[in-house]
Amino acid sequence: xxxxxxxxxxxxxxxxxxxxxxxxxxxxxxxxxxxxxxxxxxxxxxxxxxxxxxxxxxxxxxxxxxxxxxxxxxxxxxxxxxxxxxxxxxxxxxxxxxxxxxxxxxxxxxxxxxxxxxxxxxxxxxxxxxxxxxxxxxxxxxxxxxxxxxxxxxxxxxxxxxxxxxxxxxxxxxxxxxxxxxxxxxxxxxxxxxxxxxxxxxxxxxxxxxxxxxxxxxxxxxxxxxxxxxxxxxxxxxxxxx
Numbered sequence: 001x002x003x004x005x006x007x008x009x010x011x012x013x014x015x016x017x018x019x020x021x022x023x024x025x026x027x028x029x030x031x032x033x034x035x036x037x038x039x040x041x042x043x044x045x046x047x048x049x050x051x052x053x054x055x056x057x058x059x060x061x062x063x064x065x066x067x068x069x070x071x072x073x074x075x076x077x078x079x080x081x082x083x084x085x086x087x088x089x090x091x092x093x094x095x096x097x098x099x100x101x102x103x104x105x106x107x108x109x110x111x112x113x114x115x116x117x118x119x120x121x122x123x124x125x126x127x128x129x130x131x132x133x134x135x136x137x138x139x140x141x142x143x144x145x146x147x148x149x150x151x152x153x154x155x156x157x158x159x160x161x162x163x164x165x166x167x168x169x170x171x172x173x174x175x176x177x178x179x180x181x182x183x184x185x186x187x188x189x190x191x192x193x194x195x196x197x198x199x200x201x202x203x204x205x206x207x208x209x210x211x212x213x214x215x216x217x218x219x220x221x222x223x224x225x226x227x228x229x230x231x232x233x234x235x236x237x238x239x240x241x242x
Contacts, residue, residue: 088111088140088141088143089136089140089141089142089143089144090136090137090140091133091136091137091144092116092129092132092133092136092144092145092146093144093145093146094145094146094147095115095145095146095147096147096148096151097147097148097150097151097152099147100115100147100152103143103145104145104165104167105167105170106170107143107167107170109169110168110169111142111143111168112141112142112143112166112167112168112173112200112201112202113142113143113145113166113167113168114132114142114143114144114145114164114165114166114167114196114201115145115146115147115164115165115167116128116129116132116144116145116146116147116162116163116164117146117147117148117149117152117153117156117161117162117163117164117165118146118147118148118149118161118162118163119148119149119150119158119161120148122158122161122162123185124161124162124179124182124185124187125161125162127185127187128162128164128182128187128192129146131187131189131192132144132146132192134189135189135192135193135196135202138193138202139202139203142201142202149161149163159178160177160178161178162176162178162179162182163175163176163177163178163182164176164177164182166196166199166201168200168201173199173200173201174196174198174199174200174201176195182195183195188210190206190210191209191210191211193206194206194209194210194211
């Protein structure tokens with residue numbers, strides 16, 4: 001097939017009659033570069049600057065630029081504040097007993113606070129701390145803290161550890177006291193995440209309780225045991241009757 005862009009007399013005749021489209025002009029690389037540079041030049045230099053760089057370069061702009069800069073700076077500032085608010089915490093911090101009131105009870109309004117009272121000699125406490133460290137990074141909008149139990153509550157009994165309290169606006173919204181309530185010695189990260197989500201402290205993406213399958217198996221086992229037990233009992237009664 002003949003190339004429609006080929007310079008032939010026949011192709012020119014076909015173009016004159018509108019049978020072929022106009023010939024494609026070769027792209028000029030220099031022209032493309034000039035157009036790209038012109039487009040980049042239309043972007044104000046301050047739109048590429050950080051807030052700190054804008055502060056340093058203020059003397060280099062005229063009055064018209066300064067007005068635009070103020071609008072742009074305010075926009076960037078609001079974006080920065082929104083990001084900082086969303087990523088406010090992001091780690092499991094250690095606090096002492098005398099910080100409890102300020103850090104937990106009197107924490108910022110509408111901020112969820114999760115505090116773990118622990119003792120480092122108790123393996124379950126160390127496991128909970130590991131899980132909470134990961135959850136703190138996953139849910140930076142929630143405040144995660146830990147404290148040695150006796151520094152907060154004098155003579156706090158080891159049988160009550162680990163203890164997790166969930167606060168909001170100075171009120172306890174959830175509590176898990178002792179190994180069983182915290183999920184057992186084989187506690188999985190997702191199980192703890194689900195527990196904290198149930199009281200509202202975090203917004204989990206888990207769709208169902210990770211322990212649901214285990215619970216279903218246990219319930220099924222109990223039912224089967226009950227059925228077989230009733231059957232054995234009936235057979236025993238029949239034999240006694242005979």
